[in-house]
Amino acid sequence: xxxxxxxxxxxxxxxxxxxxxxxxxxxxxxxxxxxxxxxxxxxxxxxxxxxxxxxxxxxxxxxxxxxxxxxxxxxxxxxxxxxxxxxxxxxxxxxxxxxxxxxxxxxxxxxxxxxxxxxxxxxxxxxxxxxxxxxxxxxxxxxxxxxxxxxxxxxxxxxxxxxxxxxxxxxxxxxxxxxxxxxxxxxxxxxxxxxxxxxxxxxxxxxxxxxxxxxxxxxxxxxxxxxxxxxxxxxxxxxxxxxxxxxxxxxxxxxxxxxxxxxxxxxxxxxxxxxxxxxxxxxxxxxxxxxxxxxxxxxxxxxxxxxxxxxxxxxxxxxxxxxxxxxxxxxxxxxxxxxxxxxxxxx
Amino acid sequence: xxxxxxxxxxxxxxxxxxxxxxxxxxxxxxxxxxxxxxxxxxxxxxxxxxxxxxxxxxxxxxxxxxxxxxxxxxxxxxxxxxxxxxxxxxxxxxxxxxxxxxxxxxxxxxxxxxxxxxxxxxxxxxxxxxxxxxxxxxxxxxxxxxxxxxxxxxxxxxxxxxxxxxxxxxxxxxxxxxxxxxxxxxxxxxxxxxxxxxxxxxxxxxxxxxxxxxxxxxxxxxxxxxxxxxxxxxxxxxxxxxxxxxxxxxxxxxxxxxxxxxxxxxxxxxxxxxxxxxxxxxxxxxxxxxxxxxxxxxxxxxxxxxxxxxxxxxxxxxx
Numbered sequence: 001x002x003x004x005x006x007x008x009x010x011x012x013x014x015x016x017x018x019x020x021x022x023x024x025x026x027x028x029x030x031x032x033x034x035x036x037x038x039x040x041x042x043x044x045x046x047x048x049x050x051x052x053x054x055x056x057x058x059x060x061x062x063x064x065x066x067x068x069x070x071x072x073x074x075x076x077x078x079x080x081x082x083x084x085x086x087x088x089x090x091x092x093x094x095x096x097x098x099x100x101x102x103x104x105x106x107x108x109x110x111x112x113x114x115x116x117x118x119x120x121x122x123x124x125x126x127x128x129x130x131x132x133x134x135x136x137x138x139x140x141x142x143x144x145x146x147x148x149x150x151x152x153x154x155x156x157x158x159x160x161x162x163x164x165x166x167x168x169x170x171x172x173x174x175x176x177x178x179x180x181x182x183x184x185x186x187x188x189x190x191x192x193x194x195x196x197x198x199x200x201x202x203x204x205x206x207x208x209x210x211x212x213x214x215x216x217x218x219x220x221x222x223x224x225x226x227x228x229x230x231x232x233x234x235x236x237x238x239x240x241x242x243x244x245x246x247x248x249x250x251x252x253x254x255x256x257x258x259x260x261x262x263x264x265x266x267x268x269x270x271x272x273x274x275x276x277x278x279x280x281x282x283x284x285x286x287x288x289x290x291x292x293x294x295x296x297x298x299x300x301x302x303x304x305x306x307x308x309x310x311x312x313x314x315x316x317x318x319x320x321x322x323x324x325x326x327x328x329x330x331x332x333x334x335x336x337x338x339x340x341x342x343x344x345x346x347x
Numbered sequence: 348x349x350x351x352x353x354x355x356x357x358x359x360x361x362x363x364x365x366x367x368x369x370x371x372x373x374x375x376x377x378x379x380x381x382x383x384x385x386x387x388x389x390x391x392x393x394x395x396x397x398x399x400x401x402x403x404x405x406x407x408x409x410x411x412x413x414x415x416x417x418x419x420x421x422x423x424x425x426x427x428x429x430x431x432x433x434x435x436x437x438x439x440x441x442x443x444x445x446x447x448x449x450x451x452x453x454x455x456x457x458x459x460x461x462x463x464x465x466x467x468x469x470x471x472x473x474x475x476x477x478x479x480x481x482x483x484x485x486x487x488x489x490x491x492x493x494x495x496x497x498x499x500x501x502x503x504x505x506x507x508x509x510x511x512x513x514x515x516x517x518x519x520x521x522x523x524x525x526x527x528x529x530x531x532x533x534x535x536x537x538x539x540x541x542x543x544x545x546x547x548x549x550x551x552x553x554x555x556x557x558x559x560x561x562x563x564x565x566x567x568x569x570x571x572x573x574x575x576x577x578x579x580x581x582x583x584x585x586x587x588x589x590x591x592x593x594x595x596x597x598x599x600x601x602x603x604x605x606x607x608x609x610x611x612x613x614x615x616x617x618x619x620x621x622x623x624x625x626x627x628x629x630x631x632x633x634x635x636x637x638x639x640x641x642x643x644x645x646x647x648x649x650x651x652x653x654x655x656x657x658x659x660x661x662x663x664x665x666x
Contacts, residue, residue, distance in 0.1 A: 025478070051478070057508065062467040062501030069408075069471020072456060075478060077471075092498075096461050097468065104447040105457065106439030107663035141664055165666035 002185050003346070007177040009151035010040040010116075013158035014078065016187070018048050021076060024162060025052040027063065028080035028116075037080055038118070038177045060086055064093035064115070068101060068167075071113040076162055084117040084171060085128045098167045099142030110165045114158070119147075120173040120211055120262060121310050123339040127298035132210070135261075135268035137169050138240040144168040144192055145240040147210040147262075151181040151345075153237055156190030164192060173211040173262070175337070179345035192238045195246035201230030204256040204320055207247055207273055208233055212260040212311065214343045218336065219316035226329050229320065239269055247273060248280045255286035256323050260316055261293035268293065287323050292316070312336060351624055353399070355634060357555045358617045360395035363638040364415045365614050367424075370642050371414075371431065372591040379650065380431045382444030387415035389585040392613035393518050394419045396558025397486060397578070400566045403454060406476075408469040408487045411446040411460035416488060422450030424641055428649035435655040436648070442663070462523075463489060463496035466515075470502045473511035477573065484569045486514040492523030494536055506575045507543040514565055515545075515577045520584040525599045537579045546574070551581035553611045556620060583608035 004012070018024045025048075031037055032045040032055050044053040056063045060081065067077035081087040087094075094115075102109050119132040138145045144166055148154040154172065161168035198213055199220055208216040213235050220231035234250050236242060251257045257277050261270040270291040277289050292311040299309050313336055317329055337343050348356075368386045375384065387394065390412070398407065398419035409416040417427055422438065430437030431445055438450055446460040456472065459465040469487035476483055493499050494517065506513050517536055521528040537549040546568060548561060558580065565576040585605065587594035595602040621631050 057501065057504055059498075059501035059505060061498045062470065062505055065464065065467025065498070065502075066471035066474060066505065069468040069473070070475045070478070071471075072451075072468075073472050073475035073479075075475050092461065092464060093467070097459060097464055101457055101468075102666060103663050104439055104443045105449050105451060105663075106437075106442055107666075108439075108449075108451050109457070110666045112666075144665075 001182040003180050004151055004183050005177065006151045006154050006172075006179050006181070007039045009155035009183055010158055010172065011042055013155045013162070014041065014044060015047065017159060017162045018044065018052060023074060024076045024078065026078045026080065027054050027056055028082075029055060029058060029086070030082050031055055031080050037082060038174065040177070041080070060089035061093055064090035065097060067113045067115075068093065068098050068111060071111045072101065072109045076112045076114075078114045078116060078162060081115070081117040083129045084119045084133050085131050087115065087117050087133070094137070094143065095140050099140045102166075103142060111167050112165045113167045114161045114170060115167070116170045116172065118174050119171045120175065121306070122174055124301045124303070124306065125299070126301040130299040132171065132263045134171055134209070134239055135263050138269060142167065143240070144238065146170045146192060146238045148172065148237060149176065149210055149213040149235050151179065152183050153190050153196065155183055156188055157192065157237065160189045160192050163189070168192065171210065175211055175342060178342050179214075181346045190237070193241035193243055194237065195243035196235045196237055197246065197250070198233040198235045199231065201232035201254070203230045203254060204258065204323060205232045205234060205250045205254045206258045206260055206316060208235055208260040209239070209262045209269065212262050214337065215311070215313040216260050216316055218313040219320070222313070222317060222329060222331070222334060223320060227326050229324060229326070231320065244276055244280075247276060251277050251281045252284045255284055257281070257285065257289045258316065258319055258323070259289065259291045260311060261291065263293050264296055265291050265293045266296055290319050290323065292319065351626060353559070354556060354617070354621055354624060355626065357395055357399055357559060358621055358631070359634050359638060360399065360419045361391045361555055361613055361617050362635055363642070364391045364395065364418045366638055367418060367427075367642050368414060370646060374646065375591045380445075381433060382431060382446065383589050384414075384431070384445045384591065385412040385589050386586050386591065387412055389583045389608065390415055390518060390520070392553050392555040392558050392616070393516070393580045393582050394488070396555045397514070397516055397562040399559045400562035401454075401486060402483065404483045406454050406456050406472055406483065406485045408456055408465045408472070408485070409448070409458035410462070410465065410489060411458065413448045413458045414445070416458070417448045417450055417455055420450060420453050420455040422453050422455055424645040425648050426450070428645040429652050432649040432652065433654060434649055434652035435659070436652045440655045440659055463493035463499045465489070466493065466499055466502040467505070469513060470506045470511060473506060473513035474509065476512055482570075484512045484514060484566055486516055488516045488518060490523065491517060491519040491521060491528055491536060492531065493517070494539070495531055503540060503543050503545070507545050510574050512569050512573050513575045514562075514569060515575065517577070517579045519579060519581045522584060522588070522600070524588045525597075527599070537577070540577050545577045547577045547579065549579040553582065553608070553613050553616060555613055555617045585609075
């Protein structure tokens with residue numbers, strides 16, 4: 001095992017797969033500038049040349065169809081969006097073309113394409129540099145949706161995504177780039193469609209998505225120390241396909257389910273999990289499913305409102321107290337994450 | 348290929364397209380083809396002329412009006428009619444219908460029913476051709492309306508910027524459903540695309556062999572330079588936007604236009620051409636009879652073929 005950051009993990013996955021398979025190429029706005037997508041595309045253009053790592057015109061819609069055309073001709077494009085919000089310009093290609101092209105061909109065409117996009121909170125990023133949108137993507141049959149949280153998962157899942165013969169959308173929270181964690185030194189993959197039990201516990205289950213795993217771990221640490229509560233945290237890692245079994249068996253064990261999503265709640269992934277738990281754990285569940293996620297508003301800029309918009313560890317603690325009838329936890333002296341106080345890991 | 352062989356092949360394509368569409372018009376009222384049809388009648392010479400200039404390896408990408416493209420790129424006729432009937436032996440087991448036809452094995456890779464959405468896909472295919480250093484070109488067909496979509500300009504820019512081996516074929520019938528081009532465009536298509544530095548050729552001929560010659564020059568230029576080429580070709584849509592009927596009675600266009608264009612009908616022009624270059628009436632009849640028979644047999648097979656089992660609904664979503 002070696003310890004690397006999330007950004008290094010993504011970079012290693014790209015280098016490794018580009019070395020392994022000449023059909024892999026990387027493109028998008030900013031992939032070859034001096035910042036290199038938070039450093040994740042560092043060194044690619046130097047190592048593989050501008051034919052395999054190139055910037056594009058500001059044409060997200062076209063460049064998504066472009067990837068589809070390349071993919072059905074045997075290439076393995078990796079298209080990158082520096083913000084998921086810009087990917088909305090490509091929704092026609094994603095929902096009408098990429099997702100359906102194989103089906104419309106009666107299974108003759110394969111579409112081995114990856115779309116990476118940066119999601120989530122930065123610093124005063126407002127409503128168009130801050131979304132997640134994974135619920136919308138997962139709504140569309142024909143694409144896969146992956147949200148890695150740890151460096152190990154980021155590398156292993158991106159390698160799986162590049163080798164997959166279907167369109168895979170990989171969503172990376174920008175605050176995760178700085179976290180460190182252990183990664184195997186040898187070639188490995190993390191299967192798409194397999195959840196991770198981030199933390200074992202018997203009292204309550206938190207299904208956490210992307211950055212919310214960091215918040216959930218913080219909440220679980222505090223509750224363990226101050227209330228003696230064992231929280232089980234399940235990171236689905238890929239929301240489509242979804243590891244339903246891991247979620248169902250955890251909720252059956254603890255009898256309580258909180259979904260800490262990183263998206264709007266209405267018609268979202270959290271509602272999907274609530275339905276899943278209702279269908280499969282009706283006998284075992286001891287309290288109603290509780291969801292937390294973005295406030296149902298556009299994301300504001302100013303810090304006090306932004307703090308209210310995004311869910312955090314304190315929200316999780318308060319919900320757990322409520323569910324388990326606990327006295328309010330003393331949070332004095334606890335440090336929580338912010339743009340200035342980034343989580344650096346390890347998990 | 349001799350001139351006579353070439354013209355016979357062109358005629359076979361054009362005649363087959365016309366008669367296949369006429370067959371659909373005949374059958375459609377029976378409601379056995381439960382798929383909206385956008386017929387290619389009037390468009391034959393553009394499609395057949397361009398496809399005649401392509402090799403089997405060259406790829407084409409089309410629209411919801413792609414019956415002609417399927418036939419001109421020599422897709423399997425049994426699978427074509429079976430797809431329209433929604434049968435398991437169709438090109439996509441009935442999942443695609445008329446609007447999403449394809450025949451990857453003969454180079455017709457995909458088509459889209461959302462206007463202009465197939466254009467960037469073709470650009471990506473041309474990129475793949477260049478990336479893999481393959482010796483083929485990609486042709487993408489679209490209507491005049493597609494040039495109003497943002498993705499058309501994005502695609503034009505990318506293909507010119509990256510010097511990709513792609514032939515843009517704008518089939519201009521001056522109509523987007525029922526809206527006339529004069530109500531939609533503040534530009535003229537050939538003039539508007541020229542500033543991208545692309546070769547542009549515009550014509551309103553309906554003569555299949557003339558279009559073949561134009562397309563052949565364009566394709567040669569693409570093979571020689573590796574750069575894109577833009578063909579702007581006019582035609583007249585004889586029938587309604589979707590469906591099997593004429594619709595001149597609705598007043599958005601006039602029958603006189605049809606009369607004028609029908610005077611230069613592609614099928615008549617090419618048939619006369621065959622006679623003029625010394626091919627006998629008998630020989631022409633034998634080409635026609637073979638096409639008629641093939642259509643008849645394919646329709647028969649399609650009518651008798653089974654539908655897909657309902658579990659097929661869940662197949663082909665992921666590889």
